[in-house]
Every structure is written in C-alpha cells, then in structure tokens.
Amino acid sequence: MSDPATGTTTTAPRRTPLVGGLTAEGISFIGTRVSMIAIPWFVLSTTGSATQTGLVAAAEIAPLVLFKALGGPLLDRVGPRRVTLVCDLGSALVVGSIPLLHQLGALTFPLLLVIVAVAGALRGPGDAGKSAMTPEIARVAGVSLERVTGLGSAVERTSTMAGAALAGLLVAAFGAANALYVDAASFLLSFAVFALSTTGMGRPVPSAGTATGVRATSYLTELREGWDFLRTEPVLVAICLMVAVTNLVDQAYVAVLAPVWAKESGAGVEVLGAMFAAFSGASVLGALAAARWGETLPRYRTYVVAFLVAGAPRFVVMALESPLWAVLAVTVVAGAASGFLNPILGAVILERIPAPLMGRVSSLNTAICWSLMPLGGVLGGLAVTAVGVSPALLIAGAAYLVTTMAPTRVPSFRAMDRAPVSAGTSAPAPAPGRWPRSPRS
Structure with missing residues (x-):
C-alpha cells in the first residue's frame, strides 16, 4: 500500500508471526516445565539418589548455557528461524528417547546424562533463536518491543504455571517416564506452529565485509x-x-x-x-x-x-x-x-x-x-x-x-x-571495532 503523505510504499502489519511465535513459546514452556518436574522425579524414583538427581540437573543446564553463548554466530550466519526449527525437531527426538529407552531396558544412568546434556545443548540455541527474532516480529506486527516482550513474559509465566500443574497430573497418572512423551510432543507442536507462522522471516542479515553472500570472517572472529x-x-x-x-x-x-x-x-x-x-x-x-x-x-x-x-x-x-x-x-x-x-x-x-x-x-x-x-x-x-x-x-x-x-x-x-537510532535495524553493521554506541547521558 502507498503512503500518500510520503509517496513511499508501506507494508500492512501482519499479526500472524506475533500470535504464532507467542503460541509456540507457550507450548514450549509448558513442555519444558513438564520435563523440569518429570526428569528429577524419574531419577529419584529409579535410583533413589539425590546426588544423581543433582548431576542430571547440572548435566542439562551447563551445556544449555554454554551452547547458548557459543551459538550466537550460527544464528547470524544461517538465520534464527532455521536454527530454532532444527533445535525444536532435534529436542523432540532426544527427549522422546528417554522414556523409549527406559521401556526397552536400555537406559543406563551414564546414557541418561548424555541425553539430557544433548537436550540442553539443543535448547540453548533454540531458545536464543526465538529471542533473536523478537525485533523482526515486532516490526512485522507493527507493535512496540515493550508490547511484544510484555506479551512474551505473560505467556512464559502463564504456561509455566500450567505446565507445573500438568506435570503433577501426568506424573501421578502415567509415571514420570511417560510424562516425558508430552514434552517431546510439545517440541513437535512448537516446531509446526513456529514454522507455519514465521514463513519468510528470520533470514540471516548480511554483515560488513561480505561479498556475494560469503562471509569474510571466521566463526571465532x-x-x-x-x-x-x-x-x-x-x-x-x-x-x-x-x-x-x-x-x-x-x-x-x-x-x-x-x-x-x-x-x-x-x-x-x-x-x-x-x-x-x-x-x-x-x-x-x-x-x-x-x-x-x-x-x-x-x-x-x-x-x-x-x-x-x-x-x-x-x-x-x-x-x-x-x-x-x-x-x-x-x-x-x-x-x-x-x-x-x-x-x-x-x-x-x-x-x-x-x-x-x-x-x-x-x-x-x-x-x-x-x-x-x-x-x-x-x-x-x-x-x-x-x-x-x-x-x-x-x-x-x-x-x-x-x-x-x-x-x-x-x-x-x-x-x-532513549532508544539508540541505529539499534535493532537491518542496516549493515560497521566494521569491527567501530560498532555504534548507545547515547551517553
């Protein structure tokens, strides 16, 4: 559509990415809360060891933090949407393998540590990818960042409460191991909703010094x-x-x-x-x-x-x-x-x-x-x-x-x-060492 005041072409706001993104996050948070309660209960009920329960929690959170920190350049290179979808799909398979291997009698404690570590490593970049798309979703929807982050916070807190209640019911009714199937299913549903609602978004942004789409810098740089x-x-x-x-x-x-x-x-x-x-x-x-x-x-x-x-x-x-x-x-x-x-x-x-x-x-x-x-x-x-x-x-x-x-x-x-003028835009970044600074007071 054309803006008669400026003569420029503008795009009408689209709320589908906003609604879909919030829905996908809510589903993911519910599943995560289920696993946060079901996995410790599963370890306690099968091993009776508080120490082993603590080790499982550490095995998940440590790689989550590490890969969240190290996965940033990957988001910028291939796009946050693609990373999020791959991580959600991978998380569904990894989390679903826990109850499956348990039912087959093949789940040892060392193997469980490896599986939850992989789950944490996938969740880190996956969550970061959703967060990195927030400015683009706000822009496409035509709303402020405060509104998007506020709605996201409300969805997180509401789904966390719902997930905790659901986890208690599932563990009591079907057992801790079977409750993890719900977590796996939540990743699949989140994958589908996010994929359908954000089509065409989340592409990598060209950086300074690139030529014909090939980056001139290393991942470490x-x-x-x-x-x-x-x-x-x-x-x-x-x-x-x-x-x-x-x-x-x-x-x-x-x-x-x-x-x-x-x-x-x-x-x-x-x-x-x-x-x-x-x-x-x-x-x-x-x-x-x-x-x-x-x-x-x-x-x-x-x-x-x-x-x-x-x-x-x-x-x-x-x-x-x-x-x-x-x-x-x-x-x-x-x-x-x-x-x-x-x-x-x-x-x-x-x-x-x-x-x-x-x-x-x-x-x-x-x-x-x-x-x-x-x-x-x-x-x-x-x-x-x-x-x-x-x-x-x-x-x-x-x-x-x-x-x-x-x-x-x-x-x-x-x-x-005060928002920096150059922040959150799609303009090419300046050369390394010359990033735009926030206004000083």
Missing part, C-alpha cells in the same frame, strides 16, 4: 565481535551482571530459602505452593499491564520502583516472622511489580543490538544472565547451614537490593529511556 560489542555497552553490561546475580538469589530462594522457611515456620508445603502460585499469577497480570502500557512508562523510573517492590521486601517479610497474610500480601505485590521488569529490560537489550549482531550478542547476554543459577541452591544451602534461615533471608534480600540498585550508579544507565 564473529563470536569475538559479539563479545566486543557487548562489553563496550555499559547499559547491556550492567543489565547482564545484575540479572546474573538476581537469578542466583532467586534460585536460592526457590530451591532452599523458601522451602526451609515454610518447614521451620510451620507454614507447610501448602503455604509454600500458595506463595509461588500467588507470585506467578500476579506477575502475569503485571506483564500484561506492561504489554498494554509499558511503552508509555519511563523505563528508568519503572525499573527502580519495580525492583524496590519486587526484590528485598519478600525476603525481609519472611525473615521477620511476619503473619502469613502479610507474607502473602507482599508476595502478590512483588509478583505484580516483577511483571514489569522483563518487558522493559528485554526491550532495552534488543533495541541496542544491531541486526547483524542480534544472534551472537543476544545469546551471550542470555548465557551470562543464566551463568550463576547453578550456584543458587548450593549457596542458599550453605547460608542456611551457617547462619540459619532468617539471617540467610536478610542476606539474600540485601544482596538483591544492592545488586538491582547498583546499575543506577552507572551514568549511562539512565539512557535506557
């Missing part, structure tokens, strides 16, 4: 270019380090601090489940609100207020042995505030990455954010053993407060309210 860009962007570095530490603290909270508090305070597992459900439900509402109004809010102020509300208070109210109604009330408010964070941070990150570098930089960013999570449960357990649950909760709350407010001391961090 492209990986280094992504790192060079990331480390010279103060806003992105601050966000990466902040999220890495908060993910560690959140993991300690979920895996150790909250369960121990529930047991020692007499609240019980029912209250613990209600807390997690209340936080997740409120965060869904917050994410939907961010998707609707996030683009009109001042990002920096919203970041500060949301983290002040969503972070330390939920640790402090538990440490002070407050009444259960107070704990639940603070948890609900914290959850609602947390729903605003991912949409804002996601938009800030994605709009600062030039299109030719989207795959490698976004992958490195996510890998760094996840890198400390395996330590969360360990450090949480050590803290409770050393000082007790209430002091450990106060330490965790203080760490959360300091970590989330530390980026505000970086002068350029306030620049998150």
